[in-house]
Amino acid sequence: MSTTEAPSNGRHAMGKSMKRKEDARFISGRGRYVDDIVLPNMLYMAIVHSAYPHAKITKIDKAAALATPGVLAVITAEDLAGVGLAWIPTFHGYDKQMVLAVGKVLYQYQEVAAVVATSRAAAADGVELVEVEYEQLQPVVDPFVAKTDATLVREDRENKTNHIYHWEVGKRDEATAAIQGSDVKINERVYFQRCHPAPLEPCGIVADMNPETGCLTLYMTSQAPHAHRTVVSLVTGIPEDKIHVISPDLGGGFGNKVPVYAGYVCAAVASIVTGHPVKWIETRTENLTTTGFARDYHMDVEIGATKEGQVTGLKVTTVADHGAFDAAADPTKYPAGMFGICTGSYDFPIAFTELDAYFTNKAPGGVAYRCSFRVTEASYAIERGMDMLALALGQDPADVRMKNFVKKEQFPYASPLGFVYDSGDYHTTLQKALDKIGYKELRAEQAEKRARGELMGIGLSTFTEVVGAGPSKHFDIMGIKMFDSAEIRIHPTGAGIVRAGTKSQGQGHETTWAQIVAEELGLDPQNLLVEEGDTDTAPYGLGTYASRSTPVAGAALAMAARRVREKARNIAAHVMEAPLDDVEWVDYKFQVKGVPEKTVTMKEIAFAAYTNPGPNEPGLEATYYYDPPNLTFPYGAYIAVVDVDKETGETNVRRFLAIDDCGTVINPMIVEGQIHGGLTEGFAIAFMQEIAYDAEGNNLQPNFTEYLVPTSLESPHWETDSTCNPSPHHPIGAKGVGESPNVGSPAAFVNAVMDALQPLGIKSIDMPLTRDKVWRAIQEATAKT
Amino acid sequence: MNLEWKGHEEVGAAKDRLWAFINDPLNVANCVPDLVEATVQDPHHFEAIVSVGVGPVKGKLKLKIELDPQADGNRMNMKISGGGLGSVVDLLAGADIKDNGDSTTSLDWSGTATMRGAIATVAGRVIDAQALRVITTTFANVREKCASSSG
Numbered sequence: 001m002s003t004t005e006a007p008s009n010g011r012h013a014m015g016k017s018m019k020r021k022e023d024a025r026f027i028s029g030r031g032r033y034v035d036d037i038v039l040p041n042m043l044y045m046a047i048v049h050s051a052y053p054h055a056k057i058t059k060i061d062k063a064a065a066l067a068t069p070g071v072l073a074v075i076t077a078e079d080l081a082g083v084g085l086a087w088i089p090t091f092h093g094y095d096k097q098m099v100l101a102v103g104k105v106l107y108q109y110q111e112v113a114a115v116v117a118t119s120r121a122a123a124a125d126g127v128e129l130v131e132v133e134y135e136q137l138q139p140v141v142d143p144f145v146a147k148t149d150a151t152l153v154r155e156d157r158e159n160k161t162n163h164i165y166h167w168e169v170g171k172r173d174e175a176t177a178a179i180q181g182s183d184v185k186i187n188e189r190v191y192f193q194r195c196h197p198a199p200l201e202p203c204g205i206v207a208d209m210n211p212e213t214g215c216l217t218l219y220m221t222s223q224a225p226h227a228h229r230t231v232v233s234l235v236t237g238i239p240e241d242k243i244h245v246i247s248p249d250l251g252g253g254f255g256n257k258v259p260v261y262a263g264y265v266c267a268a269v270a271s272i273v274t275g276h277p278v279k280w281i282e283t284r285t286e287n288l289t290t291t292g293f294a295r296d297y298h299m300d301v302e303i304g305a306t307k308e309g310q311v312t313g314l315k316v317t318t319v320a321d322h323g324a325f326d327a328a329a330d331p332t333k334y335p336a337g338m339f340g341i342c343t344g345s346y347d348f349p350i351a352f353t354e355l356d357a358y359f360t361n362k363a364p365g366g367v368a369y370r371c372s373f374r375v376t377e378a379s380y381a382i383e384r385g386m387d388m389l390a391l392a393l394g395q396d397p398a399d400v401r402m403k404n405f406v407k408k409e410q411f412p413y414a415s416p417l418g419f420v421y422d423s424g425d426y427h428t429t430l431q432k433a434l435d436k437i438g439y440k441e442l443r444a445e446q447a448e449k450r451a452r453g454e455l456m457g458i459g460l461s462t463f464t465e466v467v468g469a470g471p472s473k474h475f476d477i478m479g480i481k482m483f484d485s486a487e488i489r490i491h492p493t494g495a496g497i498v499r500a501g502t503k504s505q506g507q508g509h510e511t512t513w514a515q516i517v518a519e520e521l522g523l524d525p526q527n528l529l530v531e532e533g534d535t536d537t538a539p540y541g542l543g544t545y546a547s548r549s550t551p552v553a554g555a556a557l558a559m560a561a562r563r564v565r566e567k568a569r570n571i572a573a574h575v576m577e578a579p580l581d582d583v584e585w586v587d588y589k590f591q592v593k594g595v596p597e598k599t600v601t602m603k604e605i606a607f608a609a610y611t612n613p614g615p616n617e618p619g620l621e622a623t624y625y626y627d628p629p630n631l632t633f634p635y636g637a638y639i640a641v642v643d644v645d646k647e648t649g650e651t652n653v654r655r656f657l658a659i660d661d662c663g664t665v666i667n668p669m670i671v672e673g674q675i676h677g678g679l680t681e682g683f684a685i686a687f688m689q690e691i692a693y694d695a696e697g698n699n700l701q702p703n704f705t706e707y708l709v710p711t712s713l714e715s716p717h718w719e720t721d722s723t724c725n726p727s728p729h730h731p732i733g734a735k736g737v738g739e740s741p742n743v744g745s746p747a748a749f750v751n752a753v754m755d756a757l758q759p760l761g762i763k764s765i766d767m768p769l770t771r772d773k774v775w776r777a778i779q780e781a782t783a784k785t
Numbered sequence: 786m787n788l789e790w791k792g793h794e795e796v797g798a799a800k801d802r803l804w805a806f807i808n809d810p811l812n813v814a815n816c817v818p819d820l821v822e823a824t825v826q827d828p829h830h831f832e833a834i835v836s837v838g839v840g841p842v843k844g845k846l847k848l849k850i851e852l853d854p855q856a857d858g859n860r861m862n863m864k865i866s867g868g869g870l871g872s873v874v875d876l877l878a879g880a881d882i883k884d885n886g887d888s889t890t891s892l893d894w895s896g897t898a899t900m901r902g903a904i905a906t907v908a909g910r911v912i913d914a915q916a917l918r919v920i921t922t923t924f925a926n927v928r929e930k931c932a933s934s935s936g
């Protein structure tokens with residue numbers, strides 16, 4: 001076994017920093033992405049987009065495009081209507097969305113037509129020659145303006161309003177009364193800007209309809225291949241057995257590759273009509289302007305507390321901007337996702353949260369960008385709120401947090417907004433962070449610097465996530481329960497194949513899934529081949545997003561392995577000629593009770609399963625569909641230390657410490673890598689990234705020259721550590737970690753900058769905290785004094 | 786993205802000659818820098834294809850141009866609309882013409898434009914200066930070509 005550390009933790013395969021099995025393929029350039037797929041007689045597709053954010057389409061003239069050499073077809077909504085595909089249901093099925101613009105465009109860059117040609121260049125040329133005439137309409141890009149219904153975005157809907165839905169949970173009157181009766185109260189608006197997952201590989205598809213077999217094969221950038229297969233079957237009427245979805249290597253996803261996009265549908269239709277494979281690969285601009293964005297929540301946070309600093313109540317009131325369609329990626333019963341986690345790590349006696357969502361002339365989305373559904377927004381609201389409360393109290397933000405944490409002995413903890421937190425020890429984790437970073441010394445240094453007029457800040461974020469959707473009694477997508485699955489086949493030599501309903505996009509499933517199974521069976525993880533992403537071979541699963549893979553599929557793997565082990569125990573009893581009740585699993589081998597020298601390994605049992613199974617059914621394999629009894633609740637304590645240059649507004653993140661508690665760790669190296677990646681994304685969100693629209697509805701960040709991605713030059717040095725409170729209900733105690741750093745870090749960065757600016761009386765600046773925004777705030781604050 | 790410009794030219798030609806010059810769509814078209822092709826439709830309308838290179842945005846715009854001479858002969862309005870490169874441009878321009886009484890003419894021009902799409906965003910930081918260059922060059926060309934034209 002290749003490991004970067006000695007197997008000293010007493011475990012066979014888990015908890016070890018085994019090098020990623022998939023990396024040999026990626027490092028040597030042997031990764032196979034959708035755009036690497038080339039099929040005989042393949043055609044190419046490109047898309048015509050609207051430059052207008054809101055306009056009636058008065059004419060689409062295909063003639064010049066069709067006259068372009070190589071162009072074979074131009075598809076419009078009218079053509080799609082002919083096959084019943086002008087509209088498709090959105091993620092949770094409560095709304096529908098245009099595939100190509102039907103009658104009018106609702107946001108800038110909306111897809112208007114698709115050009116199919118014999119080459120990528122010819123398709124691009126054809127796009128330039130599709131003439132679309134528009135009659136401009138007034139756009140509405142601000143959800144607070146959309147509330148007035150002065151401009152109606154969705155005339156197609158029965159209800160002539162931009163209001164999409166109202167959602168609430170908790171006790172409104174009691175929470176309001178508790179806050180009003182408190183010694184100290186804060187009421188602040190925090191905005192989590194519209195941002196974008198921006199995976200390095202954009203979306204794409206090769207659709208291949210075989211006219212002879214009637215089988216439609218879709219090679220596509222999919223985080224949820226089975227769900228996509230079912231959706232395609234439901235909306236097209238093609239039997240599900242005739243649809244084969246293959247999601248090859250993915251260059252990142254972060255929630256962006258969960259929804260169904262216009263390019264997928266048009267390519268499939270083009271292949272069905274032409275009988276040729278059709279490839280569509282997004283440009284960067286298409287990815288940033290049309291595919292699922294994240295966040296865009298305006299949140300009013302109210303907290304009440306005693307003068308000693310004990311919280312008494314919480315209210316969070318949110319206005320959500322969903323863009324032109326309600327395409328937010330949330331489970332059916334949770335239109336605002338798991339925003340109810342907004343009580344965070346704190347023991348609020350009473351709480352209430354409500355949310356109203358609106359249509360605007362902006363791209364649709366609301367995907368779970370590296371977070372469980374809407375958890376990042378909730379975490380940001382409460383963590384900013386707790387810092388504002390500490391400021392109002394005149395107390396240290398660490399002290400206020402310590403006073404209000406849910407205590408270890410309170411777990412399982414029922415929050416006032418309906419979640420039952422499974423486990424945690426928040427005090428210990430924060431204390432570890434404070435000690436490790438030298439919090440007292442930093443505060444002393446800050447006092448000295450403030451005396452000299454220098455701006456130094458320390459920001460905390462002690463977040464709790466809720467992940468692992470989810471228990472079938474509550475969680476489904478379009479009616480399909482959010483279980484997940486695993487299938488294990490052990491070969492005669494003790495090697496095996498492991499298949500799961502998930503789909504790695506860089507998380508390292510080929511390694512960690514092998515480690516889980518190897519741990520349960522005492523086998524070598526190097527000889528366990530992990531396969532995902534092929535609907536013809538993998539068991540049905542809901543895919544990888546919202547930190548659900550390890551909490552759900554990881555559990556399914558462990559349970560399937562235990563089924564294999566139980567069957568193996570029967571064969572072991574036969575091989576060792578012992579009663580079944582006397583055969584036990586000890587130290588990764590079967591042993592006869594009381595006879596420690598009489599053992600047999602799993603590898604030996606694997607051979608026996610095919611050569612000498614005795615009275616048992618031959619073979620050694622199992623499948624398990626895992627329906628989690630609860631969600632899992634990873635958490636962390638993050639501390640950022642920043643220096644802000646008063647003259648330029650430049651923020652230097654001097655230190656950043658992340659203490660994560662994700663329960664049982666499968667591979668520490670991969671966890672550390674996940675945390676580094678998530679922190680870097682959180683840093684980008686806090687300081688660099690926003691998909692902003694001007695008043696005319698222009699998307700101002702349609703490419704990487706405007707929507708900035710941090711490199712190693714900009715990224716701070718990350719310090720990481722952990723505590724471990726395993727989930728009590730998960731078979732191996734794992735909680736999930738990939739999204740924690742993205743969830744927890746933005747608030748730490750912003751709290752640090754606000755702490756630095758506190759002597760100037762600046763309480764809040766909306767992300768991203770660009771240097772010009774910070775500089776202007778400093779200038780305005782200085783001018784007042 | 787909304788942009789506004791204005792400027793002034795002194796044309797070494799009498800007012801009547803300048804008026805006649807700018808009432809000919811082909812003349813106006815030939816004053817547009819980076820013109821690839823112009824098609825005159827009638828005395829007040831022509832289509833122009835111009836090449837554009839603004840930051841990373843490079844390609845051609847297809848524009849419809851309407852000349853709207855005012856009856857008093859002192860002002861020419863111009864409406865330009867079109868697009869390409871995933872962008873649309875709507876521009877309203879006007880020029881006030883004043884006889885200086887010495888066989889020269891003052892030309893005060895102004896324009897407002899609305900741009901959407903890649904031109905407004907990808908090239909947003911430099912578009913103002915680039916557009917100003919195009920429009921000032923156009924009127925400078927009017928000055929030069931009119932002054933050197935026969936008549």
